[in-house]
Amino acid sequence: MPDPEIRMRKMVEALRENQYRITPQRLAILKVLAESKGHPSVESIYEQVKTNFPTTSLATIYKNVAVLKDLHQLLELGFSDDSNRYDGNKPYDHPHVVCTVCRKILDPDISALADMTQELTRETGFAITRHRLDFFGICPDCQARQ
Amino acid sequence: MPDPEIRMRKMVEALRENQYRITPQRLAILKVLAESKGHPSVESIYEQVKTNFPTTSLATIYKNVAVLKDLHQLLELGFSDDSNRYDGNKPYDHPHVVCTVCRKILDPDISALADMTQELTRETGFAITRHRLDFFGICPDCQARQ
DNA sequence: TTTTAATGGAAAATGATTATCAATAAATAG
DNA sequence: CTATTTATTGATAATCATTTTCCATTAAAA
Structure with a gap:
């Protein structure tokens, strides 16, 4: 099983364990996070998710990113001069x-x-x-x- | 000669070399920067300078910090969730x-x-x-x- | 079928930083 | 020492883009 798939299952599991509902938009966001290598921004996740779900709202991305961060499934990299970037593969401190x-x-x-x-x-x-x-x-x- | 004094002279020198005027407010800001150990914020510099120059404006602190940064006399540490902090003692990258x-x-x-x-x-x-x-x-x- | 979390779209907030401009004062030449 | 030039100051208003909030609508879960 490829790495991204393992990560997706892990994240879905974390969501279920905490009584979050599994929606198609949520899965699409997880997929982007699990497959991304370059640490996407919210905007970048949004663009990618929209190719499959054109009506997805930016607010939905923000809300899901917040949920995943709370569940420690996502590492947030804040920059004072740029938008936040996210690491869904290694959600722990690293260089x-x-x-x-x-x-x-x-x-x-x-x-x-x-x-x-x-x-x-x-x-x-x-x-x-x-x-x-x-x-x-x-x-x-x-x-x-x- | 104590370290802070050496730093102040160095910074004054850099200002003079670049045709910046030496004002009392400017000197007070340099003094705070040279003597601070905890990497002050603009707000903190402001509070400290005001004890000697009560009419000093926050804008003046911002403008002077920008000048010193341009002259590479100040290291700026930006935080995405907090205001910037400044290092006037070691104006180069370090942990x-x-x-x-x-x-x-x-x-x-x-x-x-x-x-x-x-x-x-x-x-x-x-x-x-x-x-x-x-x-x-x-x-x-x-x-x-x- | 029922409950209620999640979504989408838009509006609002956020708050540190930058811009503005009249008043002040540093620098320098005569 | 005085006058001139112009950078600097101080007070306030404006900005900026990201992120959060709002709420009616939709749909996941059981």
Whole structure:
């Protein structure tokens, strides 16, 4: 079973467990989230869902994203100068690389992180609970285009 | 000479070099920025400057912060759910620890970072130009209060 | 069939930041 | 030291796009 399908089932399960109803629009949103690699915005989810359900409302996307976030099935990446982006595949803290040209966001495979939180706790006395690690640059595609 | 004074001179120098006028309000803002440890917001700078210059306008703080940012004398930390915070002491990318209770922001001494960008470049093919690394938790003061 | 959550469409809120402009004062040359 | 120029200040109004709210209609669940 492909990864996106596993994620969809997991999310549907979370919805059912919490007495949320399974609507076609909801499933379409889950599908987009489970299949997206670039961390879509609400607007982008909206555009994709509309290809199958042309009457879908933007408000519906917002409401469903909020539900999934509450159920911890969605990681929200807020940007002060851009709209929020969502990660439905790894709904837990992890580093991201952000292309400053095409705005796509990817998950790097990175190892050197685990120690960092420990070092910080020792260094600062903070009880670290979460992190947000963004690296900005130009992706291979956009480099090639220039 | 204490660190804050060195920073103030550096910032005044940058202003002069770029034909900006040295006003008392401007100096008061630089002083707050050079002496602050917790990465103040515009509002916080405003409150502090007003103790010496009660007629200072919030707009003046905004305008001066923008000037200093342009001159690369100030690091701006934007938050999607909170107002911007400013670092006048280390106006270049570096990790931060953010207290989720009192909202203070500190600079940890951390070593394990240098490699990360290299590993990312190799891993993703991105040409990394900058980063934003925030660790969230509860500071020692707020832990003690609970 | 009944209950009530979810949807769709539009309007409203949000609140930090930016723009405006008359009044003030820093810089500089004579 | 004085005059001139023009950047800066202060007070307020305007902006901005995203996100939230509203409510009548629709449809999922049992």
